[in-house]
Amino acid sequence: MKYISTRNKQIKVSAAQAIVSGLSEDGGLFVPEEFPKLTKADFDELIEMSYAERVAKVLSMYLDDYTYEELLGYTEKAYSRFYGEDPCPLVNVDEGLYVLELWHGPTCAFKDMALTMLPHLLSAARKKTGESSKTLILVATSGDTGKAALEGFRDVEGTDIIVFYPSEGVSDMQKLQMMTQQGDNVFVCAIEGNFDDAQSAVKRIFTDKDIQSQLLANGYKLSSANSINWGRLAPQIAYYVSAYCDMLSSGRINYGDKVNFCVPSGNFGNILAGYYASLMGVGVNRLICASNINNVLTDFFNTGEYDTHRQFHKTMSPSMDILISSNLERLLFEFSGRDDRLIAQRMDALKKDGKYKISQDELQRLNRIFSVGYATETDTCEVIENCFEVYDYLMDTHTAVAMSVYNDYYETSGDDRASVVVSTANAYKFPCDVYDAVAGEYVEDAKKATKKLHSFTGEEVPEPLADLDKKEIRFTKIIDKNDIADEVIAYTKK
């Protein structure tokens, strides 16, 4: 199967090439030429499989320049780094209501689902494409991607990784996780600016031929670990398939039944994978896109206009504090009937004017499968407290945004079919806000809040977060957002 650019369908590359380069040279995103379909027989087979086998099977349908055995080798390695028995348990919290926990990986957030896989896919892709330069992974992060990518790529041969994060835009715990990162091929740097500044600067480097030739002279070619990379997105499709299999095998649903997924969204990569799963044959009724008060996506699905001219809010769900959701481009590509020119125009407009509008027809078709909503900071707190009291279930701030939006959806629609709230982080990743929500006391220090949250709830602190305070701080640099490119070039000169 070949991959084409959302901005120019003439650009066609293999899966390995798409993964090595991350972004298409025209600035577009790679998408599969067509979506593979899962049959009833496939589901019968998948149900019997382990999670690692399920992912390998789904990936083998997309990445045909890798064998199933090869992929299984990677998934087994990747998911053996997860703690607990099941890498992504589907927890039944109420009649017909499930929470899909995607945070049992090495950094306790859902980014691990794909970022433990991507380095394996990328290393193999480098060999398959005969790449001789080193691969430099550039990441702009709103918190969780950075740490998960650093963990995934640390000491992976032939790669270096640089992560930029907004100095005031991530949680204490996230910052601490990144500043203490180990590995000889890693560099972490804070910027004065917000996530969109970091992401825009990184994206510019990817399309700047001049910078790229300077990097090449220093022996490096760029790639991306952000969810614009197909190698990030593909493993995410698998957990939607897996959750559906779990519901089938528990007898809660029958083959062909449709379920709802409510997804806390930022860059739109997670929920997009859910949409792709539906195209493969997973029974999906509604994909509910949940935002915090940075609700550009809510407005977009309501009006058809994507407008970034709005105030940027820092919230207690920082991984969703995003105004430019990159992966929406892939969704619009499908809903425009794969009109590459139109997508290129809109993305141009987004860059120049900070906005674009889709047609009423596209909007109507989008609304047939997507529902939207957003949660305020108060809603988020209340839901954390409420779910802890009622379900005895402790959730993080991002998951709480989704739970709040799901509750609203349930009340207004009366739709009581089986529904999955996608849980993207462990509660201890955001201990200050979670402790405040359940105990009504704000403790500023993440380590202290962790201890208090533990004694208040009795919930176990996950291993990877438990020993953070014993680790050495290695990275403290802060730079201006305009100096990102210079910083990258300087790193490659070393």
Ligand SMILES: *Cc1c(COP(=O)(O)O)cnc(C)c1O
């Ligand atoms: C990244 C992240 C999100 C947003 O996911 P997208 O794929 O960017 O929409 C939500 N919650 C957490 C905890 C995250 O780390």
